[in-house]
Structures are given as structure tokens and as C-alpha cells.
Amino acid sequence: MTILESLKEKVLEKFPNQTLYPNKTKDLLSYCDKNVELMLEAYEQDLAEGSDRHTKMMISQHYYGNRRQTKNIDLEVELWLQTELVFMLSENKNKVEKAFIATLFDKWKDVFKGETHETSQSFLENLTMNRASFSFFDEDFKVDAVKTEKILAAANGITPSLGNNFHYRVDVLPQETKDAMAPFMHSFYPDATDETKKLFEENPHAHTKAEWTKLGVCHNHQFDAPLVLAYSIPVPDDGSYAHWTTEQFETSKDATFVALGLNMWNTICAAEEMGLNSCCLKAYNKKALTTFKTKTSAEMPEGWSWEPFIFLCIGKGLEAKGDHRKYKPRGIVNTLDFEVAA
Numbered sequence: 001m002t003i004l005e006s007l008k009e010k011v012l013e014k015f016p017n018q019t020l021y022p023n024k025t026k027d028l029l030s031y032c033d034k035n036v037e038l039m040l041e042a043y044e045q046d047l048a049e050g051s052d053r054h055t056k057m058m059i060s061q062h063y064y065g066n067r068r069q070t071k072n073i074d075l076e077v078e079l080w081l082q083t084e085l086v087f088m089l090s091e092n093k094n095k096v097e098k099a100f101i102a103t104l105f106d107k108w109k110d111v112f113k114g115e116t117h118e119t120s121q122s123f124l125e126n127l128t129m130n131r132a133s134f135s136f137f138d139e140d141f142k143v144d145a146v147k148t149e150k151i152l153a154a155a156n157g158i159t160p161s162l163g164n165n166f167h168y169r170v171d172v173l174p175q176e177t178k179d180a181m182a183p184f185m186h187s188f189y190p191d192a193t194d195e196t197k198k199l200f201e202e203n204p205h206a207h208t209k210a211e212w213t214k215l216g217v218c219h220n221h222q223f224d225a226p227l228v229l230a231y232s233i234p235v236p237d238d239g240s241y242a243h244w245t246t247e248q249f250e251t252s253k254d255a256t257f258v259a260l261g262l263n264m265w266n267t268i269c270a271a272e273e274m275g276l277n278s279c280c281l282k283a284y285n286k287k288a289l290t291t292f293k294t295k296t297s298a299e300m301p302e303g304w305s306w307e308p309f310i311f312l313c314i315g316k317g318l319e320a321k322g323d324h325r326k327y328k329p330r331g332i333v334n335t336l337d338f339e340v341a342a
């Protein structure tokens with residue numbers, strides 16, 4: 001009998017014919033069907049690699065956006081299921097393997113019970129594991145002034161200042177600007193025809209949003225989030241998007257981009273810590289940037305202006321992005337061979 005079959009048998013023994021919410025027999029059985037195979041695979045892969053990242057990814061699938069993904073099953077019952085699963089998995093393993101699986105299982109318990117003791121994961125580790133990018137935000141929810149101030153404080157100067165040569169700026173996008181940009185905050189699905197692209201560029205109001213979606217327009221609904229931060233960099237007015245020189249701006253554009261990304265992560269952490277969610281938004285039509293102008297009192301080299309490069313959309317997430325919680329077993333650490341040149 002497989003572990004899945006044995007676990008389902010245990011469920012039928014302990015929760016026979018339970019039809020009342022929560023912990024209905026059918027929900028418990030379907031939880032097993034949906035999850036057990038992946039969980040076992042993750043434990044086994046971590047055992048084989050001596051790592052914990054597969055378990056972490058598996059946890060993240062069941063806990064995205066820092067929320068448990070089932071309301072139908074009580075936490076104690078979910079933990080009971082997990083305990084039974086780990087027990088069965090450990091049955092014919094040796095002592096060392098048993099101990100290793102136990103430490104992996106501790107990660108489950110820590111995350112699900114929200115316990116913080118010496119051996120548990122830090123807030124940051126939990127966040128990195130469980131955060132999701134959201135495509136839809138609650139339109140009735142507003143980010144209040146206190147939270148906005150905290151988010152802006154996180155984005156303001158604590159993070160890479162590049163020796164006080166910040167060549168990026170963070171601004172709350174005003175509602176009027178958002179409204180003007182909104183029709184162009186999209187990309188295209190691969191099946192969008194050139195005709196659709198042209199028509200959309202010319203008149204984004206020719207169809208409803210739903211009709212455009214059918215024609216292959218991919219709307220970035222996260223742009224409707226209550227708080228949108230624009231991350232801007234200097235661009236030359238000639239439209240070339242050329243790199244700047246260190247005479248024009250002291251820190252290189254490449255280093256500036258890395259710093260901007262680090263700043264975004266710090267800002268995302270601040271938002272998440274307050275129970276908010278976020279999504280980065282880079283895929284938009286360049287036309288969006290022609291709907292407004294930026295002004296600054298700061299000195300700029302002749303022929304350069306600030307232009308938003310990427311947006312960070314913040315609010316109460318309703319629907320996580322589809323690709324976010326896909327199982328991602330691909331490792332990217334220590335995969336390259338560095339050969340010293342002869």
C-alpha cells in the first residue's frame with residue numbers, strides 16, 4: 001500500500017462520514033490527493049540533497065501570502081495529517097534520515113503555528129518563503145496614512161544610497177496620473193495579432209477590458225492597487241534610453257538598477273510586515289509614460305529627466321499571480337564551473 005493510500009485509510013478511520021464543516025471527510029481525502037505526492041517528493045529530494053529548499057518550496061505552496069491555503073481543515077487536523085505522513089515516510093529510514101526528516105517537519109510546524117523560538121525561522125525567512133505577488137487587489141481597501149508613511153520610510157535612504165549618489169527616486173503615483181496611464185498598463189499574450197496591437201495602441205477604449213483580454217491583451221490589474229510607487233531613473237530626453245556617463249551621474253546605471261531592486265525588496269518587506277501585499281509591474285506600453293511629465297527642483301544635467309522605470313503596487317491582495325506558487329525545484333546556487341584562464 002502506498003503512503004497516500006495508507007494516509008487516506010487513517011483519515012477514514014479517524015474522520016468517518018464527517019459531513020459537517022470543518023474537517024469533512026471528503027475535504028481531508030482531497031487534501032491528501034492534491035498534496036501528498038508533492039510533499040513526499042520534496043522530503044525525498046531534500047534527503048537526497050541534504051538541503052531544505054524543496055520542503056520550503058512545498059510549505060510556500062500551502063501558505064502563500066502568509067495565509068494558510070485551506071479554511072476547510074483545522075490547523076490541528078492539518079498538523080495531524082502531516083505528522084502521520086512524516087511518520088510513514090520515516091518508517092523504513094535509518095536513524096540519521098529520521099532525524100533529518102524531523103528537522104524538515106519542524107519547519108512545517110513553525111510556519112503553520114507561527115511559533116518563534118530559537119530554532120524557528122526568522123520573519124524574513126518566512127516572508128521569503130511565503131510571500132506571493134498578487135495580480136488583483138481589494139479595491140475597497142485603502143492603505144492608510146500611517147502605513148504609507150512607514151512604507152515610504154523603508155524606501156527612503158536606509159537602503160542602498162550608493163554613497164549618497166542615489167540615481168533613483170521613489171514616488172507615490174498620484175491618482176490622476178494613474179488614471180491617465182491605466183489604459184496602457186498592459187502587455188500582450190503571444191497570440192495577440194499585430195492588428196490587435198495596432199488597434200489597441202491607437203484606441204485602447206475601442207473595446208471593454210474583457211474583450212481586449214480575449215483578443216490577447218494582458219492587463220496588469222495590479223496597477224489598480226490603492227498604493228502604487230513609481231521607481232524612476234534619469235533618462236535622456238532624446239528617447240534613446242542610452243546609459244549615462246559618470247560625468248552626468250556618478251554611479252553607473254547598472255549599479256543603480258541593482259540598488260533600486262534592493263530598495264524594492266526592503267519596501268516589500270515593510271509592506272508585508274504590516275499585513276499588506278504587493279506586485280512589481282514592469283510590463284507596460286511605453287505610451288503610458290507619454291501621458292504625464294515629471295518635474296523636479298533638483299539639479300539635473302542638461303537633456304535628462306526622471307522617468308518611471310518600474311512600479312511597486314501595494315494593497316490587500318485578493319488573488320495571487322498564477323505563476324507564483326508553481327513548484328520551483330530548479331537550483332541556481334553553485335551551478336557554474338569557473339575555469340581560470342590559461
Ligand SMILES: Cc1cc2nc3c(=O)[nH]c(=O)nc-3n(C[C@H](O)[C@H](O)[C@H](O)COP(=O)(O)O)c2cc1C
Nearest residue numbers: 131132133220279280281282283284310321323324
Ligand atoms: C522586476 C519584476 C517585474 C515584474 N513585472 C511584472 C509585470 O509587469 N506584470 C506582471 O503581471 N507581473 C510582473 N512581475 C511578477 C512576475 O511576473 C511574477 O509573477 C513574480 O515575480 C512571481 O513571484 P516570485 O518571483 O516571487 O516567484 C514582475 C516581477 C519582477 C521581479
